[in-house]
Amino acid sequence: MGVAGLWEVLRPAGQTQSLTHLSVTQGFEANAGGRRGFRIGIDASIWFFHATYSKEGENPELRTLFFRCSRLMSMPLLPLFVFDGPKRPLVKHGKRVSGKAHWLTTGMKNIIAAFGFEWRTAPGEAEAELAYLNRIGSIDAVLSDDVDNFLFGATMVIRNPSNMLSGNRAHPVKNADGHDDGNHVVTYRASDLLSHDDIHLSHGGCILIGLLAGGDYHQAGVQGCGKLIAAALARCGFGDQLLQAASSLSRAELEKWLDTWRDEVRKELRTNRSGLIGSKKPALAKAIPDDFPDVDILLSYTNPITSETEGKPVTDYTWEQEPDIGKIAQLCELYFEWGVKDIIVKRFRTILWPSIVQHILRRGAIENDEKRRKGLPMSPITCKTTGKPSPGTSSKVITKYFSSFVQLARDGVRGMRPQIEVDAAFDGSDSDDEDEDGGKQKGKSKGKGKKPPPDPESHLRVWMPASFDDIQRRKLEKKSKKLN
Numbered sequence: 001m002g003v004a005g006l007w008e009v010l011r012p013a014g015q016t017q018s019l020t021h022l023s024v025t026q027g028f029e030a031n032a033g034g035r036r037g038f039r040i041g042i043d044a045s046i047w048f049f050h051a052t053y054s055k056e057g058e059n060p061e062l063r064t065l066f067f068r069c070s071r072l073m074s075m076p077l078l079p080l081f082v083f084d085g086p087k088r089p090l091v092k093h094g095k096r097v098s099g100k101a102h103w104l105t106t107g108m109k110n111i112i113a114a115f116g117f118e119w120r121t122a123p124g125e126a127e128a129e130l131a132y133l134n135r136i137g138s139i140d141a142v143l144s145d146d147v148d149n150f151l152f153g154a155t156m157v158i159r160n161p162s163n164m165l166s167g168n169r170a171h172p173v174k175n176a177d178g179h180d181d182g183n184h185v186v187t188y189r190a191s192d193l194l195s196h197d198d199i200h201l202s203h204g205g206c207i208l209i210g211l212l213a214g215g216d217y218h219q220a221g222v223q224g225c226g227k228l229i230a231a232a233l234a235r236c237g238f239g240d241q242l243l244q245a246a247s248s249l250s251r252a253e254l255e256k257w258l259d260t261w262r263d264e265v266r267k268e269l270r271t272n273r274s275g276l277i278g279s280k281k282p283a284l285a286k287a288i289p290d291d292f293p294d295v296d297i298l299l300s301y302t303n304p305i306t307s308e309t310e311g312k313p314v315t316d317y318t319w320e321q322e323p324d325i326g327k328i329a330q331l332c333e334l335y336f337e338w339g340v341k342d343i344i345v346k347r348f349r350t351i352l353w354p355s356i357v358q359h360i361l362r363r364g365a366i367e368n369d370e371k372r373r374k375g376l377p378m379s380p381i382t383c384k385t386t387g388k389p390s391p392g393t394s395s396k397v398i399t400k401y402f403s404s405f406v407q408l409a410r411d412g413v414r415g416m417r418p419q420i421e422v423d424a425a426f427d428g429s430d431s432d433d434e435d436e437d438g439g440k441q442k443g444k445s446k447g448k449g450k451k452p453p454p455d456p457e458s459h460l461r462v463w464m465p466a467s468f469d470d471i472q473r474r475k476l477e478k479k480s481k482k483l484n
Contacts, residue, residue: 002148003210004219005227007159010147013196014186016173019158020075022187024465026140028076028362033140034369035319036362037078040158041130041139044083044119046146048102058337062107066335069115073355076362076465078319080139081112081119082126087305089125092216107335114331116323116359123312124305128152132306138314141187148216150206151301155190204243205234207301211242211293218297224284232276238265242293246302255295262288323359325405326412328352333413340420341413345456348409354462356405361468406456 027038047065054060072079083105090097112119122129130142131152141156142149149157172180193201201209212230214221221230233239238261245257268274269285307314329348333339338347 002146003151003206003213003215003227005213006147006150006206006209009209009227009231010150010188010193010199010201012198013192014159014188015192016184016186018175018183019077019185020183020465022158022185023075023077024467027078028365028465029467031369033078035078036365036369037076037319038141039078039080039139039317039319040141040143041080041082041133042143043126043130043146044081044105044108045102045126046144046160047081047108048104051104059107059335061104062111062335065104065108066111066331067351069111069117070351070355072117073115073323073352073359076358078317079112079117079143080133080317081108081117082129082133083119083121084126085122085124085129085305087124088122089217089300110331113321114324114327116319116321118317118319118321120315123307123310128304129306130154132308133314136308136314138317147206148210150188150190150193150203151210151215152304153190153203157188159186159188199231200235201231202234202240202243204239204241205231206239207298208234208239208242210301211298217300218294222284222287222289222292224287229277229281229284232278233265233268235276236268236274238268242298243302246298251295251299258293258295262290262292322363323356324412325352325356325408329409329412330414333416339413340417341410341415343420344413345406345409346454348405349454349456349460352409353405353460357462358464358468361464365468 023038026032028036033039047068048061051061051064054064057063069079083101086099088097109119120129127142127144127146127149130139130144131149131154133139134142134149134154134156141158142154143158143160145160147157173184173186175181175184190203193199193206209227209230211218212222212225212233213227241261245254245261249257266285266288269277269281269288272278272280303309325348329344332344332347333341338344
């Protein structure tokens with residue numbers, strides 16, 4: 001999606017890192033947004049596109065969306081899903097865009113709400129709205145396949161790690177051990193694109209590449225101009241000039257200004273006076289049309305329809321909605337073939353409980369932050385044997401919030417489906433065997449027989465970032481020392 005080949009141009013500036021590490025260090029620990037999480041924006045239409053490739057089980061598309069949301073909740077990520085709005089472009093990728101909402105929209109919004117995530121409908125295109133929200137600091141990054149986020153002015157993009165993407169299959173993201181663990185991503189920052197010695201691309205430069213090499217609004221571009229020549233012209237400053245003019249001039253003034261700008265572009269192609277193109281390109285200079293660029297297409301990039309242009313206030317997203325275990329169980333019953341009470345409870349043991357534990361600890365840290373801001377006392381837990389304040393443990397914090405995850409899940413199931421044998425339905429395909437697209441993960445053993453279903457109320461060992469417990473413990477210890 002977006003400008004073909006632009007990801008290849010930007011690749012040198014990409015930084016590979018664990019999504020878990022990013023969300024913990026830049027989200028939970030840095031706490032820039034005050035919500036103890038890393039705020040990411042997601043274009044719902046891209047997830048709809050990926051979901052159409054799912055084939056397994058009942059409602060395979062919603063299955064993909066469900067498991068992707070469960071994966072997001074396993075990290076301190078704060079997702080904001082944005083849906084395309086009524087003023088999105090009528091034509092894209094050379095095809096007329098339907099004015100109707102996608103058929104997965106209702107089911108997707110139900111899943112988003114059940115997991116406690118946020119969503120909004122953009123006035124126009126979701127990717128333009130996300131770039132705007134990123135630029136004003138409402139979200140920390142955009143999680144996307146689409147490089148066009150940079151054409152709309154995004155400041156940080158996390159490229160979707162899905163193996164369904166052709167670019168990711170050619171360049172799989174691997175961890176330090178050389179393995180594709182599904183958790184490592186490549187992050188791109190606009191500041192790095194501008195400062196990197198091999199790239200030097202600005203917002204305006206990215207727009208120029210899209211116009212020359214072809215993008216969503218005009219796939220052909222200028223005949224004979226590939227991504228490398230387009231990037232070289234962008235480094236000459238022609239993209240910055242274009243963005244400045246489109247942002248400050250009236251349409252009539254812009255059209256007149258473009259005559260001079262086109263002559264300068266042609267002159268650069270004929271002479272290579274900057275030395276950035278590599279060689280003279282007289283044939284390409286002649287190929288630049290007299291009506292290049294199409295002003296409507298240019299303005300679609302420089303002045304897209306967003307909440308800013310529509311004068312609509314941006315909601316201060318707080319992500320205060322709690323995940324609703326009962327509602328999640330109810331949706332599993334409604335949508336999936338394994339949606340009976342006993343199987344839901346058993347699958348939640350690995351699909352959901354570790355994420356809920358993490359959420360409780362994160363929520364506890366937020367409450368302590370709030371008490372600290374208000375100057376309220378943070379009463380430490382009292383030891384039953386000594387009667388003195390004790391630092392407390394994560395398990396005590398968890399017990400304070402939920403006494404029984406299992407019962408909450410059971411209460412959400414209405415019994416709409418006939419009972420099936422647990423052993424027959426539970427084939428070991430917990431989240432450990434599910435990839436983000438709802439299918440089996442690669443490399444999982446086959447032919448070793450089914451794992452017996454675990455007791456849903458048995459002890460569960462959960463991996464948790466040390467900082468989650470440390471923040472709780474340090475604050476309670478500090479208070480405890482003052483009281484001793």
